[in-house]
Amino acid sequence: MEKCLELAKQAASLGEVPVGALIVTSQGEIISEAHNLREIENIATAHAELIAIERACKKLGRWRLSDCSLYVSLEPCFMCAGGIVLARIPNVIFAASDPKAGAVGSLINILNDKRLNHQCHVISGICSEESSNLLKTFFKVRRKK
C-alpha cells in the first residue's frame, strides 16, 4: 500500500487526482502499477485501477487475473469495481473510502454482489489516513488556484 501512496504522490505532482494502484501475483510479484492519468491523457476512463488492469492483462497475455490481488489507495468507483469483476480479481485491498463515488461499500458494493458471476475478498482501511490526507491536500490546493 505504501507503493500505492507513492504512485498517488506522483499523480498529484502531475496535477492528477492522487490515486495509485498496483497488481500483484499470488507469488508477490508486482505485475503492473499505475496512477490516474485523466488530465494528462485527456481520457475520462484513465483511472489508476483500470490502467493497472489493462497493463497486467497485456503483461500476462490473458484477461483473467484470477491469481492476482489489486491494491489501490482509494475505494474503487463504479467503473473500476466493474472492471475488477470482469478481470476476475479475487483480492482487493484499498486504503481510504470514497463516500461520494465509492462502489465497494460506500454507495453500493459491486465486489460482493451475488447477482454477478464473480465476488471478491476485500480488505479496506490500510493507510487510509495517509491516503485521505493526500486527497484533501490536493483538492485544497486546487480550489485555491
Next chain:
Amino acid sequence: MEKCLELAKQAASLGEVPVGALIVTSQGEIISEAHNLREIENIATAHAELIAIERACKKLGRWRLSDCSLYVSLEPCFMCAGGIVLARIPNVIFAASDPKAGAVGSLINILNDKRLNHQCHVISGICSEESSNLLKTFFKVRRKK
C-alpha cells in the same frame, strides 16, 4: 443503431461477444466506433463502450464528452455505465437489455443515480430483438463447440 449491429456482427465473426458501440456529436458526426475486443486483445476491460469512449476522448482531445450521445447494442455493464458517467455523456441509447449484468435498469441504474455528479437521458429497446438474436446465436454456436 443499425451501425452498432453491424459492429456487433463484426465482433461475432472474430469470436468476440457481439456488442457494438458508437459515439456521435450533437451535430450527428460519428466520432468513434468500437466492438468488444476482450478475446483478441486479451484485456478484460475491452468492452465496446469503453473503447468507444477512449477513442472519442483521443479524437476530440478532451475527456468531457458532454456534447455526445453513445449508442450501444446491449445494456451497459457496471464498468461501462460507470465510464459513461465519468465521461459526462448526456444521452445513451441501447438496444437489448442484459438481465444478468446490465447496470442501466436491469440490476441497477447507474445512469440515473442522483448520488453521482452526472445523470443521463436513456432510451432503450431500439432494434432490441435483432441485438438479442445476434447474442443468442453467438452463445448457442459457442456452446456447441
